[in-house]
Amino acid sequence: MEKGSVVEVAAPRSPMQMKMGDELEGNTSALRTAETFLRLVPVGLCVSALVLMLKNSQQNEYGSVDYSDLGAFRYLVHANGICAGYSLFSAVIAAMPRPSTMPRAWTFFLLDQVLTYIILAAGAVSTEVLYLAEKGDAATTWSSACGSFGRFCHKVTASVAITFVAVFCYVLLSLISSYKLFTNYDAPASRPTAAIEVAAFPG
Secondary structure (H helix, E strand, O other): OOOOOOOOOOOOOOHHHHHHHHHHHHHHHHHHHHHHHHHHHHHHHHHHHHHHHHEEEEEEOOEEEEEEOOOHHHHHHHHHHHHHHHHHHHHHHOOOOOOOOOOHHHHHHHHHHHHHHHHHHHHHHHHHHHHHHHHHHHHHOOOOOOOOOOOOOOHHHHHHHHHHHHHHHHHHHHHHHHHHHHHOOOOOOOOOOOOOOOOOOOO
């Protein structure tokens, strides 16, 4: 050791600091567990809604109907498939006990928002078509179809209801990812805009 050198000794952590650190670590672990669970739940929900709609068809003396006959129901199937795959992938990533980074937090935030709107739009459009099938539309002389294809409509109703439960899960996930992003990281600094001079011409 050279003469005159100063050795810095780290001060021991106080019991209060240790307690706060343990509570913070426990809260982070609990939040990660809740997030992982919420990301796994839509997998089962979306797959159930998808399979229920895929197998939905009916044929009787009035004719035949299949989910693929209507674009809204095809979109519902595709949206549920995309959301199920994303939910499974994101649950695996969220379950890994790795420190959060800004790119990862932004990625989860943006994808959660996009998937929430995708699955919400699928449920809303399918609900509108189902309503028309149930009630009909006198203005366009479109009679109710569910009176003739009741079993088909019942399966559509179940699939749409399950889809909206998945929407609720995605809303919670969007809130969690927003909380994790905006409480841990500051918003990007805005660049100063240069003043624009406007020439004044005499009248």
